[in-house]
Amino acid sequence: MTEIITALSEISDRYDALFVDLWGCVHNGRKAIPSAVQALVRYRERGGAVILVTNAPRSRHEVAKQLEFFEVPKEAYDDIATSGDSARVAMFRGAVGQKVWFMGQPHDLSFFEPLKMLKDPVEITRVPFEQAEGIICCGPEDPHAEPDVYRPQFLYAKQKGMKLLCANPDIVVDRGDKREYCAGAVAQLYSEMGGESLYFGKPHPPIYDLARLRLAEHRKGITDAGILAIGDGPATDIRGAMGEDLDSLFITGGLAREETKTSHMPDPEALTDYIQKEMISPTFAMGTLA
Known part of the structure; x- marks a missing residue:
């Protein structure tokens, strides 16, 4: 049974480390979420x-630059692991x-x-589609299409x-109040068409x-046992945590805010229905990381 909490501090003394999602938890694609940074x-x-x-389909160094622009201070984290790396x-x-x-x-x-970490890396060349041996997808050219x-x-x-x-x-x-497609949507289409997609980010x-x-x-x-995974993506953050046997905190005010009827906190009945529909089992849930 998922426990609804009102603050990270209610459970934080049970864990030595947090694996924290960024978009929808720490920032909204434009600026930091103050309560999350403070927590x-x-x-x-x-x-x-x-x-x-x-x-993020970029290196941790590029993500760190973005976080600085969003006013997420370095005091809020120790390090970054990216799907891009x-x-x-x-x-x-x-x-x-x-x-x-x-x-x-x-x-x-x-x-x-x-x-630099790899010895004898393969030499990669970007070529027109007709000359390619494979596809590198960081996202669609038009995220709204x-x-x-x-x-x-x-x-x-x-x-x-x-x-x-x-x-x-x-x-x-x-991104703010606008929804955008990511590389996962493109890869999902290719797989549905019978192509082979290789994944490296959450939930893999x-x-x-x-x-x-x-x-x-x-x-x-x-x-x-000492790690808590935090995120707003049911198919990525929460299923990923389940696959790794990690406890998880589901931030319902992100991607699932409408389905969970989240204003400040999720509606308990709506949350239960959503969890059952998505076939996930987060350990905890709250509206916004705080």
């Missing part, structure tokens, strides 16, 4: 470790070939920057046996392995 700063002041675990390792190991077609926006091009616009290319790609590397498994995010294991490595760099000896 994380207080948690770290009491000795807890905070690893931000995000499906996890996926970049796979790309430079040749997971989808050497000649790749890139799907994304100009600010995603940092995905192709060299990885339906993913179906890629059906013609995907039919050809499937016939050619191309693999699609998905750098961000999120289906949608809310590689990003959690990376998060544990980041945590160990700051605090050694913390077991999974």
Whole structure:
């Protein structure tokens, strides 16, 4: 049974570390959520470790720059694990070939920057679609357009046996009050058409392995029983935590705010119905991280 709480401090002394989602929990795509920042700063002041675990298709250094722009202070977290870093390792190991077609926006091009941590990385070249061996998807070119616009290319790609590397498994995010499609929606379409999509962010294991490595760099000896995963995505954050056998805190005021009838707090009956419908079992729930 999911327990509704009103503040992180009600349960924080049970955990040594937090794996915290960013978009919808710590910021809204435009600016920091003050109550969330304050809660994380207080948690770290009491000795807890905070690893931000995000499906952003970029390196942790690029995400850190974005957080500074959003006015999320460094005092709110210890380190960052990104889907982009996890996926970049796979790309430079040749997971989808050497000649790749890139799907994304100009600010995603940092995905192709060299990885110093790898020995003898594969040389990756961005080429036109017709010359590609595989697809690198950081997101749709137009995040407001339906993913179906890629059906013609995907039919050809499937016939050619191309693999699609998905750098961000999120289906949608809310930028302020506008909903946008992410790389996960594109990869989902390709899979439904019979193509092969490779995932590296939540809810898939590689990003959690990376998060544990980041945590160990700051605090050694913390077991999974001492980690609480926090997020607003039922299919990513909560299912990911379930798959890793981690306790979880579901932030209902993000992607599921309408379904859970969340204003300040979720409606208990609506929350129960939503949890059953999504087939998830978060340990705790609250409206906004605070």
